[in-house]
Amino acid sequence: MEDTKESNVKTFCSKNILAILGFSSIIAVIALLAVGLTQNKALPENVKYGIVLDAGSSHTSLYIYKWPAEKENDTGVVHQVEECRVKGPGISKFVQKVNEIGIYLTDCMERAREVIPRSQHQETPVYLGATAGMRLLRMESEELADRVLDVVERSLSNYPFDFQGARIITGQEEGAYGWITINYLLGKFSQQFEIQGIGNYQQCHQSILELFNTSYCPYSQCAFNGIFLPPLQGDFGAFSAFYFVMKFLNLTSEKVSQEKVTEMMKKFCAQPWEEIKTSYAGVKEKYLSEYCFSGTYILSLLLQGYHFTADSWEHIHFIGKIQGSDAGWTLGYMLNLTNMIPAEQPLSTPLSHSTYVFLMVLFSLVLFTVAIIGLLIFHKPSYFWKDMV
CATH class of the missing domain: 3.30.420.40 (ATPase, nucleotide binding domain)
Incomplete structure (x- = not known):
């Protein structure tokens, strides 16, 4: 009778201990997962x-x-x-x-x-x-x-x-912001005139040169109109109208030499107007009529205005986009303006590193202890109950 009563007590205690151990295991696992996921989830x-x-x-x-x-x-x-x-x-x-x-x-x-x-x-x-x-x-x-x-x-x-x-x-600001954009991503014509075109590249070129006053230079070297011109060193990014005009004329490739560009411009300007309209039927006539002048202006400005040579021409890159952003003044404008926006503190993880480590170790030890006790109950029940008694 006494043995039966003791056996019932042991059975009752075993079930309760196992239930407690199982519940503790589940809680420990859930806690480990919760802490781990919370700490390591992607920040918004x-x-x-x-x-x-x-x-x-x-x-x-x-x-x-x-x-x-x-x-x-x-x-x-x-x-x-x-x-x-x-x-x-x-x-x-x-x-x-x-x-x-x-x-x-x-x-x-x-x-x-x-x-x-x-x-x-x-x-x-x-x-x-x-x-x-x-x-x-x-x-x-x-x-x-x-x-x-x-x-x-x-x-x-x-x-x-x-x-x-x-x-x-201002035009100076537009150029400066464009310079910021180009340099950031890599690390219009003023409207001169109403021109009646005759398709003569050389005559157009000479007329454009009259815009550049090179007779006066108060510095060691000038571009035109008395504006200082530093040495042409490094690479140069030509964007906005420079790019769109040269892109239309298929002259943006870095493999196209300055001599080839000039030759192709002469051929394009010499084409009859009716032939041009037929060849480029999808382009608005307003823009189509300006490409000869615009291309000639660009060449004149770069070669005679800024003194690029056949050798330094290789360092001019006609750029439309860089890494998905349009090359132009707007991004430079935004970069300059965002300097005045205070930086915010970086988003941090919910728990400090020390707290995170402490909780992970604590719940790991709980889970480990539960596992050891469970093994003892299953594999050495007599030893377990003997100690309890």
Whole structure:
């Protein structure tokens, strides 16, 4: 009778101990998994967005940029994530119909709403930089230029972004921001004239040279108009109109020599207009009619204006995109402006390293202890119960 009672007690105790051990094992495993997954899960993408509108003379383009909120060396590591070309001409053409500017910008600004997460809208800066077209309009009438910019500002202020203003940037700024863009990613013509073309490259070339005043130079070496020209060393990036014109003429390959480019330009300019229109039926006549002059201007500027030679020509790279971003002034503008945006602290893991290690060791020891006790119960039950008694 006593033996039966003792046996029942042992059975009852065994079941309870096993239940406790099993429950402890499950808790330890769950704790280990939870700590491990929590500590090592991918951190959410902590990024910032910025919008730049390039309001040029012929059209407006909207660019959306993204960079890590922490930044590196307080400079946003900026990547272009979207480009939206606004349908219609440049904003300077709306001087007599400023009430249409809001509708004009709608499609691309709505596209920005879609691309940028809603939670980021209010902190996303928007900048508009107007270039050649608005510079010319301001020269004609500062009042009209201000009127256009005022309507642009009111229109862009209606969106949920952090609008920072619209301004006309100078030609020097446009060039400087473009220089920043090119150098960052690798580590327009002012509208001179209404020209009646006759297809004579040499005559066009001579007419263009008259624009470059090389008679006066207060420095050791000048480009033209008394502007200092440093030695032509290293590589040079030619972008924007330089690239688009030369791309159309199929002259962007680095294997094409300066002599070959000049020869091909002469042949293109000498082609009859009707033949040109037939050969390039998909290109708007407005642009098609300018390629001879534009190409000749580029060659004249590079060779006679900046004194490139057949040898140094090899160091000119006509660039459209670099690593998926458009080569131009807008990214340089954004890089410069993001220097004024305070860097945020990097996102950190939920637990400190020491806490993480402590919890992992603790729950591992619990799991190990449970496993040892379980083995003793199963393999040496008499020894186990003897110690208990």
